[in-house]
Amino acid sequence: MSLLSVRHLTTEFYSGGRWLEAVSDVSFDLRPGEILGLVGESGCGKSTIAYSVMRLLAKNARISGGEVWLGDVNLTAADDGRLQDLRGSRLSMIFQDPMTALDSLFTVGHQVIETLQEHLDLDAAAARARALELLRQVGIPAAEERLNAYPYQFSGGMSQRIALAIAISCQPQVLIADEPTTALDVTIQAQILHLIRRLMVEEGGTGVLLITHDLGVVAQVCDRVAVMYAGKIVEFGAVESIFSDPLHPYTQALLNSLPSQGIKRGALENIRGRVPSLDDRPTGCRFHPRCPHARDICRVEAPPLLRRAGGQEVACVLYD
């Protein structure tokens, strides 16, 4: 059973007079009680997937193919009113920059209460009590006083805790976290990740879609991970197996380019070439111009994502 099911999702952006694919034929399932990592370089389409699922795409973007199911609701076909009901209640999101994700004109208490009252049938006193409880849950000290504080009076880490409190306020089934710790320093990052893990997954059985470019974050909290390159998932599987036995040349190269601790080595490994831009995607396998194992067939044929022995899925002809 899956909470969220993304089926052949394709999302395009309108630019320079034509539609360009940012996400191409992406499918995955999110199960209850798991954290699914979505990793890739900037511009690989991982945030676009998040915005497609939330149906919060900018005006110059559209979902041109595929479906997204939240339980038995087809999100890609839902109207505005239905989406408004679902967002914040069954489907929540937190963003990269917590400092600007809160409205600076209202107290944080007001913003937590607003969401509670939008979705739950609570009177003012009950909503306030629940807001206080939420702030305590996410570890805000002196929560009672802080309810009346404005967002500018909080640090980045504290703001992200508030954003998290709002996101979990209605006990969502799915939480999308778009680079939730990128703007925070490392110790705060670990605290927030553990908070997400504890509050969402262990207590609530929520599924979390964690978008990040940081493999360290993936290793720390994710159960499964999807590796994306140029709008496609190239490898998908359990975190342990992907870290111990990466199959796709891109995943291998990514892991190789991580600085390792202790051992003194020469220059850091890198992946030669650069990420192709949206209007200049290579034919066949999109990684072939940068792939050390590229063959002739890679230039013409895009390999499908197929399950290999060990349960890992990979899109590469090396394993045919």
Add this chain to the structure above:
Amino acid sequence: MRRIRALRDRLRLWQAASRSAFLGGTIILVLVIITATVSLYSPYSPEAMDFMAPLSGPTGAHLLGTDNFGRDILTRVLYGYQISLAVALGSVGFGLAVGVALGLLAGYYGGLIDNIIMRPMDVLMAFPAIVLVVALTGFVGREISVMVLAVAVVYVPIFARVMRGSTLEVVNELYVEGARARGASHLRLMLRHILPNAIAPVLIQASILMGIAILLESALSFIGLGTQPPDPSLGLMLSEGRSFMQQAPWMVVAPGLAISIAVLGFNLLGNGLQDLLNPARKGGR
């Protein structure tokens, strides 16, 4: 005692946040109070003529002198303020309500709705304000209500444009996206999140347009299309006093200064408002 001190501290913060808004607000408040209550304390009626003392200079009986009919100028200035402030508040209030609503809708929805709303605004804006106001008052009538409406018609596109611009800026902010991700409806997004965050430039514009409304009313009355004699109006007083500038300069100086003070008050208020509307400045870091 502690409460008084807390209150005083808060007052001091506000003052520090914007002396100019404080000063401007005080000027406006004082003007509103003394003109609203003028009939309670003034010994003269604005139309009462003292035939014994026409064109009298400032004296104990007539603090700012009298005009050519012997009417008390101070009294007429204060009654004139009533009309000026009514026109300013009425036209800005009306223009603000309609303009903000239109600008918000245009900026929020964009596309076709934006065009349907803003293109007629562009047409309205193409007319010089004074021409539009003269045409409307000349065509419809010379009552105060017509004057208020005419000025409001000039103001609606100005407010709509400012509001649309600042809405466009705010609508892409992450906190609006965040509110949307929490399930806020279009109406809620517009009224609770975008409106308060986008309104500051509009309010500043409003306070400046208040001053301009007073000038427009004066100009209209000056050329005979606004307030009609014998009603006291600052512009009309200027116009009447023009012929007596040599013998009785106070006839133009008093209403002229009166106009300047009101306009100054509104402009000071406008300049200072932005600081007070920003909570990050209010409490200090």
